[in-house]
Amino acid sequence: MTVAISVSNLQKSYASGTIALKGISLEVEQGDFFALLGPNGAGKSTFIGIVSTLVTRSGGKVRVFGRDVDTHVYQTKIDLGVVPQEINFSQFEKVGDVVRTQAGYYGLPRKLAAERSEKYLRQLGLWEKRNDRSRSLSGGMKRRMMIARALVHEPRLLILDEPTAGVDIELRRSMWDFLLEINRAGTTIILTTHYLEEAEQLCRNIAIIDEGRIIENTSMKKLLLELDSHAFILDSDATLEDEVDIDEPGLSLRKIDSHSIEAVLSGGRDINSAIAALDRLGVRIISMRNKANRLEQLFLSRLRGNGGEGN
Amino acid sequence: MFSDHRLVAFETIVIKEVRRFTRIWLQTLFPPVITISLYFVIFGNLVGGRIGEMGGYRYMEFIVPGLIMMAVIQNSYSNVVSSFFSQKFQRSVEELLVAPIPNYVILSGYIAGGMARGLCVGLIVTLMSLFFADLGIHSPLITVSVVLLTSLVFSLGGFINAVFANNFDDISIIPTFVLTPLIYLGGVFYSIELLPPFWRVVSQLNPIFYMVNTFRYGILGTSDIDVAWAFTMLLLFIILLYGCCIWLLRKGTGVRS
Structure with missing residues (x-):
């Protein structure tokens, strides 16, 4: 089985002196739906930041589908889609423009970018909102727009950092269905969430991170069997x-x-x-x-x- | 210069930038036109009528090139600084950073956006000036090239300002306290021949003085400085600022943790 992402001895110290990651090693197999859990400040978002190149690491190696992120920058970024925890799109742009622009950043020609935008905005129930300013969307819609934006270049690995935070239960379940569908279609998914029910429902494997270290890394089934x-x-x-x-x-x-x-x-x-x-x-x-x-x-x-x- | 996907990414950034400044045209295109028109009316017509000639030309004709250049400088700079800082502030810059876009493409996209606004406002101001003065162009090549290079220099400057800016005050400090005085003291409204020897030397340390005078030479054919030296200086500034921008992007200053 191909490994979708492999990190070894990943370390991160911030200039403030905070040590966010203390040598994390982890592998996620291709096609997996993987949960990365941990309390606030455990290092989950730093981990995602490093993988997506938004955070520079202090040490360690990251490989995406076998390629080193330092030496194969273009291909590893093409393989990766990220939905961050914080809202990070221009609030003044139209919904359709946000998604099409992201497609353009990945080098998709205009026609293909328009087709992909329509495909994912429709799948996520946002097509009718394509001409609305993104700031006018509800919290749940903004999250879904960020998922559409992350998928527009059809990455092989999707990383979602608390994608359902603040989303009502009905919408959360429809997002679960959508994520399961794209996972079944072959996209590897790494999910961080505070809703443990969500991880239990969706994920096959799990790692628990605490104080910058992996304290558990196993399959969801094995972990739940341990509960006596x-x-x-x-x-x-x-x-x-x-x-x-x-x-x-x-x-x-x-x-x-x-x-x-x-x-x-x-x-x-x-x-x-x-x-x-x-x-x-x-x-x-x-x-x-x-x-x-x-x-x-x-x-x-x-x-x-x-x-x-x-x- | 760019392979296919890089060219698409470059086009995307430029289109986004142009879309931004045309969407908010009341903040970006309209105010400079009003301000410069007031300069034409007050300094050119009312005050200029009493001043008479400057550098062998009517005062209105003398100040028109400087005012066009002032519009180009301010708008090239402010487009890049406000757009890139706004992206940092909203964190939408992360959209760019996670995508497979080389730093030079990101920089080129923003610089092209800044130049587009600077040249757009410059063109509007030039058209406005035709209501006030009869302008011929002494050297089209020098006129076009100096305006392009100047807008490039100040777009790069705006980018560096945006990288270091942490709040909205930081993006107005340089334009207010550095750029505006340098423009006003850069020979827009007067010839340095009028200055005492000491201030003449001080004026020659102001890079904007060379840009304004070169542009004035392109239009009127008269200048206080050596045009070849002005172009050399512009190219040196471009190389220095471009290198600095690329280095900052590579380091991730202001944009990566």
């Missing part, structure tokens, strides 16, 4: 008069308010055993939800293990 307990909140149909306090091997039930019970399952026990135990107490369950996102639990436990923030 699951906590659920169960809602009863009636007011719970008595205490609910069951503590059996692999099953713990505890009343948390007049209508809710926390169930913690481990050792292979399933949710049916919790519902059956409550049924024996005459408690009927009408709905349930995860207490916390599974990946969130793992993420926090990793950060605690690294001595970082997690509480």
Whole structure:
């Protein structure tokens, strides 16, 4: 399998003295949908900045599809599309002009640039807005325009730095569908996000970065399998008069308010055993939800293990 | 000069720049025309009528070349400084930096945009001046080449200013406190023959003085300076400023972390 991006011993110290990256090594395979997670200030955006050449690195190597970014500047930039965290387009330009101009920067002739702009603006639901000033777009539309702009030269590797930040849930899910579609079509995607549910839904592999170091780099499946307990909140149909306090091997039930019970399952026990135990107490369950996102639990436990923030 | 994709990138930057200054024509093209017209009316007609001749020409005819050059200098400079700084401020400069565009293409695009505005305003002012003075052109080659080289020099200067600027004050300091005094003291309104010997020498240290006088020579055929030396100086400035711009872009000063 071809490696889409490979970084080795990547380091970055800013003039202020801040050490943002302390020797990161990472590989992302072609076709992957890869999550790069970490708390604020962990070094994710610096990593993306270095790969996209907006940040100069202090040490280490970066290769995109096997080519060194220092010696194959043109081809590595052609292979790369970046959607940054911050809004970074001219607020005074029309939506269509922003995307077409970017196509021009990548050397696409005017006709092809117009075709590609239309294709991606349509796919991202912005075609009707093409003649509007970009500053007039809503937050979600601005994000989608930045995705269209990053895709207009059809890169093989797309890096998205928190693309759904501040985007409502409906729009977020439609963006997920779009990203999954282009990933299935062959585009390798690296995603940073604070929505861990998003990473769990979309990504096959994951790296967690904290204080400038990679503290976890594995497949999403393996990581989630490591989770040996699951906590659920169960809602009863009636007011719970008595205490609910069951503590059996692999099953713990505890009343948390007049209508809710926390169930913690481990050792292979399933949710049916919790519902059956409550049924024996005459408690009927009408709905349930995860207490916390599974990946969130793992993420926090990793950060605690690294001595970082997690509480 | 450019291979295909570089040529497309260059064209794209130039088109974007021209689109920008024509979109905001009320801020970019119109004010200099009003200002220079006022100079024509007040200094040329009202005051100039009392001054009589300067350098062997009617005062109005004497100041027209300097005023055209002033418009070219100010607009070439301010187009590049405000456009590039605005891109830095909005972070849209990142669009350029992530794309496979060599630094010299980025620089050429912005410089061409600055020259386009400078020459555009210069042309409008020249047409305006025809209402006030009968202008012939003594040497078309010198006239055209000096105006092109001068707008190139000040576009490069504007680019350096933009690279170092951190806020909007920084893009107005140089035009206000350096450029305007140099233009006013650069022989736009007077011949240095009128100055005492000391100030005559001081004036000769002002590069704009050479540009204005060379342009005046191209139009009127009269000049206070050696035209060949003026062109040599212009070329030296271009080489120096161009080298400086490329070095700054390569270092990523002001644009990369």
